[in-house]
Amino acid sequence: MKWDISRVNVWGAEEFPHGAVIPEAGNSVYYKVSGWRSQRPCRDEEACTQCLLCWAYCPDSSVVVKNGEVVGFDYDHCKGCGICAVECPVNRKFGRSAIEMVSGGSDLPEPGLGDANGTPAGAAAAISEVG
Numbered sequence: 001m002k003w004d005i006s007r008v009n010v011w012g013a014e015e016f017p018h019g020a021v022i023p024e025a026g027n028s029v030y031y032k033v034s035g036w037r038s039q040r041p042c043r044d045e046e047a048c049t050q051c052l053l054c055w056a057y058c059p060d061s062s063v064v065v066k067n068g069e070v071v072g073f074d075y076d077h078c079k080g081c082g083i084c085a086v087e088c089p090v091n092r093k094f095g096r097s098a099i100e101m102v103s104g105g106s107d108l109p110e111p112g113l114g115d116a117n118g119t120p121a122g123a124a125a126a127i128s129e130v131g
């Protein structure tokens with residue numbers, strides 16, 4: 001639809017066309033981003049100290065925590081920004097990689113990094129609870 005804005009300089013508030021409408025709070029949960037993500041985080045369970053900073057920093061609430069521990073990532077909503085890997089203190093201070101960004105969306109398995117989503121064994125059920 002193309003708006004006729006020829007008189008925009010004299011529009012009153014009631015004349016502005018409605019833009020996007022968000023009819024339901026929290027509806028971004030229905031929007032899955034795995035189709036356009038170019039990278040995704042993979043966590044090394046042994047290197048991880050369970051400090052939970054990745055969970056605190058993730059802007060998309062995509063670090064899945066179960067019983068007070070990080071168990072994986074919600075790859076339906078993780079957009080691969082890499083903030084979790086940058087903020088992980090193990091990565092920054094100890095030269096190990098508790099979180100490593102690897103290429104690919106959710107459909108690309110990484111050998112040796114858990115299931116097809118890079119999720120540690122046992123975390124899939126927890127992730128499905130948030131999906």
Ligand code: SF4
Binds near residue numbers: 059
């Ligand atoms: S890559 Fe970004 S969106 Fe995905 S889990 Fe890490 S901080 Fe969250």
Ligand code: SF4
Binds near residue numbers: 048054055090
């Ligand atoms: S920030 Fe790093 S060490 Fe802390 S819980 Fe996340 S992956 Fe583990």
